[in-house]
Amino acid sequence: MSPGGIRTGWLPREYRDIEGEDMARVVVQGTDIVVRLTWREKVVARHRDVRVPVSALRRLYVEPDWWRALRGGRGRGTWIPARLCAGIRLLQEGQDFEWVRAGRPVLCVELRRGAPFSRLAISVPDPEETMRALLPLVPRDRPGRT
Numbered sequence: 001m002s003p004g005g006i007r008t009g010w011l012p013r014e015y016r017d018i019e020g021e022d023m024a025r026v027v028v029q030g031t032d033i034v035v036r037l038t039w040r041e042k043v044v045a046r047h048r049d050v051r052v053p054v055s056a057l058r059r060l061y062v063e064p065d066w067w068r069a070l071r072g073g074r075g076r077g078t079w080i081p082a083r084l085c086a087g088i089r090l091l092q093e094g095q096d097f098e099w100v101r102a103g104r105p106v107l108c109v110e111l112r113r114g115a116p117f118s119r120l121a122i123s124v125p126d127p128e129e130t131m132r133a134l135l136p137l138v139p140r141d142r143p144g145r146t
Contacts, residue, residue, distance in 0.1 A: 023101075023123060023124060023125050024036065024037050024038075024041055024099045024122050024123065024124060025124060025125075025130075026107060026109070026120070026122055026124055026130050026134070028054065028133075028134070028137065029051075031053060031054050031055070032051045032052065032053055032054065033051070033052050033053075033054055033057065033109065033120075033134070033137075034049055034050065034051050035049060035050040035051075035097065035099065035120060035122055036049050037049055037050075037099065041086065041099065044077075044078045044084070044086050044087075045077050045078065045086040045087045045099060046076050046077050046078070046087055047076070047077065047087055047088065047097065050097050050116075050117070050120065052109075052111055052115050052116055052117065052120070053115070054137050055112075056111045056112045056114070056115035057109065057111065057112075057134070057137050057138055057139070058110045058111055058112050058138070059109075059110040059138065060107070060108070060109055060110070060131050060134055060135060060138060061108050061110075061131070062105050062106070062107055062108070062127045062128055062131055063105065063106045063108050063121070064105045066100055066101065066102055066103060066104055066105065066106050066123065067102075069098070069100055069106035069108055069121040070085055070089065070098065070100060070121070071089065071091065071096065071119075072089035072090050072091040072095070072096055073089065073090045073091075074089065074090070075087060075088035075089055075090040075095060076088045077089075077098075082102050083101070083102050084100070084101055084102065085098050085099075085100040086098065086099050086100070091118060093118060094117065094118040095117055095118065096117055096118055096119045096120070096121060097117045097119075097120050097121075098120075098121040098122070099121070099122050099123060100121055100122070100123050101123040104123045105123075105127045105128075106121050106122065106123050106127065107120075107121070107122050107123075107124050107127040107130050107131055108120070108121050109121075109122070109134070
C-alpha cells in the first residue's frame with residue numbers, strides 16, 4: 001500500500017516512482033498527430049497509441065498545474081489519486097485522452113468536433129518544445145491559436 005492507502009504494488013516500479021521513467025511522446029507522423037506510449041503505458045492506460053488527424057487540431061497550450069488539465073469523469077484506464085491519470089475521461093460532449101503525471105506540466109491539444117477525442121492531455125518530457133513543434137500545424141484562421 002502507498003502512503004495514501006492506494007494499492008499500487010501491481011504497477012511496474014516506474015509508475016510508483018515517477019523519477020527517471022520513460023514518458024509518452026507526441027509526434028507528427030504523416031497526416032496524424034500520434035501519442036506514442038511505451039508498452040507499459042499502454043497497459044496502464046488500457047489503450048494503444050492515440051492517433052488523430054492533424055486537420056482536427058484546434059488549439060495548443062501547456063498547463064503548468066497538472067491537476068487543472070484533468071476534466072470529466074473516469075472512463076477506461078488507471079487512476080491513482082495525486083499520482084497518475086491514464087486513459088479515457090468521459091465528458092458530456094465526448095471524451096478526452098489523458099496521460100497525466102502529478103507534479104509535471106501537461107501539453108493540452110484541443111481538437112475539433114468530430115475528432116475521436118475532444119482533447120489530449122499528455123505529460124511529455126518537454127511540453128514547451130513539443131508545443132513549439134506542433135504550433136505551425138494549428139490553422140491560423142481558427143480562434144484560439146496560441
